[in-house]
Amino acid sequence: MATTSQSISRFAIFTDHIRRKIKLENCIFKFKIDYDKEQLEKESKLFHYKPINTETLNNIYDVSESDKDDLSFIQKDTTWWRDQESWNTGYKLKDENVNDLPESQRLTDLFKRIVGTENIKPNFFTQTKGTEVKTHIDVGTLCAINFMIKGGETPVRFDDADAVFVENYTVALLNVSKNHGVPVQTGEDRLLFKLRFTHNKYEEVKEAIKQYQLDWMMA
Numbered sequence: 001m002a003t004t005s006q007s008i009s010r011f012a013i014f015t016d017h018i019r020r021k022i023k024l025e026n027c028i029f030k031f032k033i034d035y036d037k038e039q040l041e042k043e044s045k046l047f048h049y050k051p052i053n054t055e056t057l058n059n060i061y062d063v064s065e066s067d068k069d070d071l072s073f074i075q076k077d078t079t080w081w082r083d084q085e086s087w088n089t090g091y092k093l094k095d096e097n098v099n100d101l102p103e104s105q106r107l108t109d110l111f112k113r114i115v116g117t118e119n120i121k122p123n124f125f126t127q128t129k130g131t132e133v134k135t136h137i138d139v140g141t142l143c144a145i146n147f148m149i150k151g152g153e154t155p156v157r158f159d160d161a162d163a164v165f166v167e168n169y170t171v172a173l174l175n176v177s178k179n180h181g182v183p184v185q186t187g188e189d190r191l192l193f194k195l196r197f198t199h200n201k202y203e204e205v206k207e208a209i210k211q212y213q214l215d216w217m218m219a
């Protein structure tokens with residue numbers, strides 16, 4: 001029979017496990033959905049890319065409608081945020097007349113319907129093999145869905161005040177209003193398609209996706 005102190009320590013391990021699980025669920029929600037990776041990769045090639053650096057972040061910050069934006073993470077790695085060129089985002093079409101983006105458009109429209117919002121911004125992101133993304137909070141974004149196209153071997157890392165979570169995923173809703181980053185990219189260059197929610201919080205989007213999954217199962 002377990003002694004009182006053994007029971008207390010088992011209970012402490014159990015409550016710690018539950019606490020970690022709740023914290024993790026506040027950071028990332030992985031889910032399954034069909035999407036055409038090859039088509040998204042083709043569409044990603046239609047854009048010009050630029051580094052996500054101090055200048056870019058300040059520009060987004062200037063036009064952001066979020067009251068949660070905080071650029072103080074830059075102070076921790078000032079030089080990296082000023083100089084980095086390995087993490088980039090697509091920002092404009094190479095040819096404005098070539099606007100053939102059926103899969104990007106389909107996914108954007110689908111999640112507008114699921115969440116009941118018009119405030120979703122689609123972007124492609126690239127990260128070079130052998131490089132990392134320093135810890136940050138996404139500017140102008142409350143939460144985001146990432147669709148991995150290439151380089152999914154590398155996880156996302158959430159740095160909570162008293163816990164670190166490192167998670168691999170293929171498609172996931174991420175609470176990018178919490179501190180997060182990407183460890184050194186292994187395998188191959190990373191390419192992902194991101195839907196950024198500018199007005200809807202993580203919990204709201206998560207519940208909408210869960211409801212959609214439930215409706216789909218019942219149909």
Ligand SMILES: [Fe+2]
Pocket residue numbers: 136137138176180
């Ligand atoms: Fe991010």
